[in-house]
Amino acid sequence: MSLRTQCACSCMLQPYSASSSSITLSMRATPTHQRRARPPPPSCLATRHLRRRRAPAGINRVPNLGSAVSTKKAGMSKDTFINLDVSHHRAVAVVRLLRIEKGKAFVDLLNEKANDSGDKEIGYVQRTLGFSTRYLEDRDIRLVTVIVAGTVRWKRYLDYLIMSLCSEEKVFREMEPLLLQILRIGFFEILKLDVPAYAAVDENVRLAKVALRPGAGNMVNAILRKLVLLKETDSLPLPKIEGDDRAQARALSIIYSHPVWMVRRWIRFHGKDEALRLMNWNNSDPHFSLRVNTSKGYTRADLVKRLESLQVHYEESIMDEFVRIREGMQQVLKAGLLKDGICAVQDESAGLVVSVVDPQPGETIVDCCAAPGGKTLFMASRLSGEGKIWALDINKGRLRILMDAAKLHGLDDMITDIHADLRLYAKETTVKYDKVLLDAPCSGLGVLSKRADLRWNRQFENLEELMCLQDELLDSASMLVKPGGILIYSTCSIDPEENEERITAFVQRHPEFALQSVCGYVPREFITDEGFYSSNPTKHSMDGAFAARLVRSTH
Ligand SMILES: C[S@@+](CC[C@H](N)C(=O)[O-])C[C@H]1O[C@@H](n2cnc3c(N)ncnc32)[C@H](O)[C@@H]1O
Missing domain, CATH: 3.30.70 (Alpha-Beta Plaits)
Structure with a gap:
């Protein structure tokens, strides 16, 4: 958007600040006849009824529309009130953050405007906060993505600081969800995005006033100003890394904003330096x-x-x-x-799993946990038109996505979908395949930089459940391998218990399978001493992934 430009509602915008696409309307700047020239978009007109809407759970009250612009002045219909006084990307970001917290949305790091959910989000913001935003510009969408992903990643660190700056812990514990999200955004902008303090304070105070009430704006103002002062004097409160292992892990979990159990696990498996590198990687913007x-x-x-x-x-x-x-x-x-x-x-770490499978023209391959199909499609493209892939998954919706993508890529002739639970399918079928890929459900600990919310959705107990499932699925997948055929087990985890240990246990249960080195299939730097494929975010600058090749004896 140019510095001085016309918004969809026919109002002249003031220049963007360097750090924010917040807009403050200058109604004086545009003569009335010009403002009338272009009708408002439907999204604006649709807000007419919003003032009477009840606030949904998580939003305490109907927003204060005191600062809304009467569109009568702007040549629009009489009753329409459009609040153009808050920055759109912050309004969308705060609602998305609320939805993520309630488990109703994901941090989608790939921009979604192409599939229209950008528009849906705006509709949601309008319904939820009760004020209208114009359609988001590309720049706004990018800012939403940056703010949402960053605020989610740094949640633990931000909350520690917010709590420290509240008059008492109770104020933080009982803070209404919307207010907390606004504060998190403000803290993130000031500390991690280096948004000029005046802009971050001003914009978030305004958002709190409009979305909640004037008192909430005053509170945001007081806390953000305290933060700015502490940042300027280099005296931000941070926990000391001291005491026993658990206490140190707790301090690191705040400073690097990760769950304590993950920090402890990584220190145990990889050592403290590597654990810190991993957390830095997870907190950086992904490519x-x-x-x-x-x-x-x-x-x-x-x-x-x-x-x-x-x-x-x-x-x-x-x-x-x-x-x-x-x-x-x-x-x-x-x-x-x-x-x-x-x-x-597709991440190259996933592409290298396909290199471990090494699909050859004419082969029959079953992809046992195939959806949404990234590896299926890449394998199919490597068959050069000869051979066949069966894509099996328990999730019908995700399988549909896979088959749509197969059509798009001109590969649907080579792929047949099977909607089934692998554990039942393996018992019922007598069909055997040349190669069987089991890309198992896993913790995803190798992809935390791309999935900002994942670290908070995983508990240690999930890992134990997942390992049981991985063993069961490995046993089932092994039943589909023909004599002399190959079984490939892969995950997008860097956790040895989901990777090497699952294979060690499998080979003990199944002496008919022998480990085959991935040497010759992937570059040397990805091959472990035991012959597994392993990509490491801090070493290879890509997602973490793992794969093992197992060959079935011929009798
Ligand atoms: C890691 S994802 C697979 C990603 C996929 N291979 C790709 O590259 O796009 C794991 C998949 O396993 C599927 N799954 C989980 N349990 C299953 C089961 N019992 N039988 C078949 N599929 C299962 C899930 O629905 C999910 O789609």
Whole structure:
């Protein structure tokens, strides 16, 4: 958006501040006849009824619309009130954060405007907060993504500081959810985004006033100002790393904003230095990788050409079909590169699992936990039109996504879906396959940089349950391997108990299977001493993943 521009509601906007797309309307700036020239979009008009709407759970009261702009002045219909006095990206971000906290949304780091959920989000903001926002600009969408992902990642650290700055702990414990989210956003902007203090304070105070009440704005003002002062004098309160292991892990869990059990586990398995590196990696902004769809005849050079024409910076990858991008996903989405099946978003760590499978033309392969299908499609494209893949998954909706993607990539002829629980399917079928891939459900501890909310959704108990399931699924998958065939077990975890230990236990239960080194299938730096494939975020700058190749005896 240009610095001085016209919003969809025909009102002249003041310039953006460097750090914020917050807008304050200057009604004086545009003569009435000009403002009348363009009708408001439906989203604005649709707010007419909102003032009488009841606030949903989590929002304490109907918002104060005192600062709303009467659109009568702007040439709109009489009763329409549009609040254009808060920054849109913060309004959308705060609602998304509330929804994430209630488990009703995910932190989607890939921008969603392309599939219309950007518009849905705005509708939700309007219904929830009771004020209208215009359609989000690309820049706003990027800010929503940055703020939501960052605020979720740094939640523990931010809450520690917010609690320290409240007059008493009780004030923090009993804080209404919306107010807490606004404070988290303000703290994140000031501490991690380096948004100028005056802008972050002003904008979040305004948001609290509009979305809650003037008193809430005063409280946000007082706490954020305290924070600014502490930051300027370099005296932010932080826990000391001292005491026994547990106490140290607790302090680190606040400073690096991770659950205590994860910190303790990583220190135990990887040592303190590596644990700190891992947490730093998880807190950094992720890059994304794109895999070109060779099955439609595209090459990496074609993809690179398209990225160059979109002015999206890329880095080449160790894998022939991949490129990496740090920014520019919106341009990629808008240009239709995904929608047209030219490429797919896939991390190279997942691509290397396919290299471990090493699909060969003519083979029959069953992908036992296939959905949403990233590996299925890549395997199918490597079959060069000869061979067949069966994509099995317990989740029907995710299987549908897989088959839609297969159609988009021109691979549906080569893929057959099976909607089943692998444990039942393996007992019932007599069919055996050349290769069986079990990409098992796992903790996802290798992908925490891309899934900002995942660290808070995982408990230690989940790990124990997952390991039981992984053993059961391994036993079932092994029944589908033909004599002399190959079983590949993979996860997107870096946890030895979900990886190496599952394979050690499996080989003890199944002497008919022998471990085969992945040597020759993936580059040397990804091969462990035992012959497993392992990608490590801090070492390889990609997601963490694991795979083992097991060969079944011929009799
Ligand atoms: C890690 S995801 C698979 C990701 C997929 N391989 C890809 O690359 O896009 C694990 C999948 O296992 C499926 N799953 C979990 N339990 C299952 C079971 N008992 N039988 C079949 N599929 C199962 C889940 O529905 C989920 O889609």
